Amino acid sequence: MPITATTGQPTATTLRHQEREVLYAVGCGLRDNEIAATLAIPEDAVAGHLARILVKLGLRDRAAAIVHAFDCGLVAPGRGPRRQVTNPVPPAATRRAPEPRLQISILGPLRAWRDGQPLDLGHLRQQAVLTALALCLGRTVSQQELLDGVWGEEPPNTNVVPVYIYRLRKILRVGGSPDPAIERDRCGYRLLPGAATVDVARVEELVTAAGTAERAGELTEAVRACSQALDLFRGEPLAGLPGPFAELERLRLTERRTVLVQRKLEWQLRLGRHSEAIAELSALAVAQPLNEPVATMLMRALYLGGRQADALTVFDRTRRRLADDLGVSPGRMLRQTHRMILRGDEACLGLTGPTR
Secondary structure, eight states, rough: OOSOOOOTTTGGGSHHHHHHHHHHHHHHOOHHHHHHHHHTSHHHHHHHHHHHHHHHHHHOOOOOOOOHHHTTTSSEEEOOOOOOHHHHHHHHHHHHOOOOOEEEEOOSOOOETTTTEEOOSSSHHHHHHHHHHHHHHTTTOHHHHHHHHTTSOOSSHHHHHHHHHHHHHHHOOTTTTOOOOOETTTTTEEEOTTTTEHHHHHHHHHHHHHHHHTTTTTTHHHHHHHHHHHHTTTTSSTOOOHHHHHHHHHHHHHHHHOOOOOOHHHHHTTTEEEEEEEHHHHHHHHHOOOOHHHHHHHHHHHHTTHHHHHHHHHHHHHHHIIIIIIOOOOHHHHHHHHHHHHHTEEETTTTOOOOO
16 A cells, blocks of 8 residues: 555545644654644544544555655645645745755765755665665656665565655755755656756766867866866765665766776877876776776877886786686787887877877
8 A cells, every 4th residue: 555645545635623733743753742742632532533544544654644744745844834825825936946055976975965064864775765866867766666776676565765755855955945855746756956966967067078178179178177077986886875776877887987087098198198197097907907998098108108018018917817817819909009019100009299
């Protein structure tokens, strides 16, 4: 049984006045004794009202009632009971488009800040739900997508997604604003694009800027933009988060970082900045000894830096690793670079003057 009301199910308007008062208080997180004191009724009467509320609204338990009160707009996160008013001003007439005050970082362990202050995002499954919304910024993600992406083939026994969304809305709410960062519609949930900045989106902006600079012949600017994008990575993306979605995104973002490193180093070689490229390529080759494009670039950088013997050593080392670990021979690009180094073909290896 779903724990939130959907189209066609009873809503809070079907409740009696006293029951609505109890639902307001439950939605605010008050315990039965606190509700009894607030409404001046016996504690056992509170329990009776709550039992009738669950039956009338077709809800499973108290947690479901909390989510229902929130989704129906009866309670605003962190603001206490909120009565519906007559002839309210349309939201479009009162809402502004504030500057995002939430920052979400995915390129490492998941983190979030509000006005520069770190937020406690809860346990790992709840964080994984936020990750899915952040990586689909502005797009509605269905509840089934969240279940499949976060739990995979082991879905939870209870309908916990709305509860996680409720908690995340409270955590992410900016300042005194009543507007949630996460919006719910009939198809699912979405993180509003104007509510937060996400570091992955910033990386793509910088990559676009780097590509534009390269096409304009401004390789120094391209290197700068690409370096800024790489600086946003703080380790393994989504480190420790569970679920198939996080695992796929972890692989994708790790590969994305490797590609960006290679692009930046290629531009550095074209600028004649061989020593800088050698240092980074050497570290990358140690981390990824079977990566032939990296080995190829390192060989070029060493040769163009006047270190032909070291470049040939990289080829021999990579060839042995490929044979021992994978049982394969070096690919065409690696073999061709080896031949060009033996011939001293500097033009084909990229020995050009610095570009702007």
